[in-house]
Amino acid sequence: MYEIPSSVETLYPAFGWVLQYEPPCPTSGPEPLVQLIQSLLQFTIAAGLMLGALGFAVVGVMFIIGGLETRRRAKQYFKDIFIGTVILVAAPSIISFIISSMSGCGGSP
Numbered sequence: 001m002y003e004i005p006s007s008v009e010t011l012y013p014a015f016g017w018v019l020q021y022e023p024p025c026p027t028s029g030p031e032p033l034v035q036l037i038q039s040l041l042q043f044t045i046a047a048g049l050m051l052g053a054l055g056f057a058v059v060g061v062m063f064i065i066g067g068l069e070t071r072r073r074a075k076q077y078f079k080d081i082f083i084g085t086v087i088l089v090a091a092p093s094i095i096s097f098i099i100s101s102m103s104g105c106g107g108s109p
Helices: 006-011 013-019 031-065 068-103
Strands: none
Touching (some): 031 068
């Protein structure tokens, strides 16, 4: 616990509990592993978004080229790329939930 100076305790007796508060999460733990996972997650999200943008560009060219079969395939590719991009954007919150539940802390890591 923290040492509370007597002057603070006498001036603000109602707020003494605030100074004694300890965070619920442990300060020691697998921090390097969590940092590595977070940096890999950021890299994969950036690379996935770049591939998604490239995919949308290719689908746009396919749609412009024309032809019934090409447009049908372009619509299917667009739907697949869109779903993949949405899952990729939701990945940080999913990973954050998994890490926080594994470490026993509430909220984000």
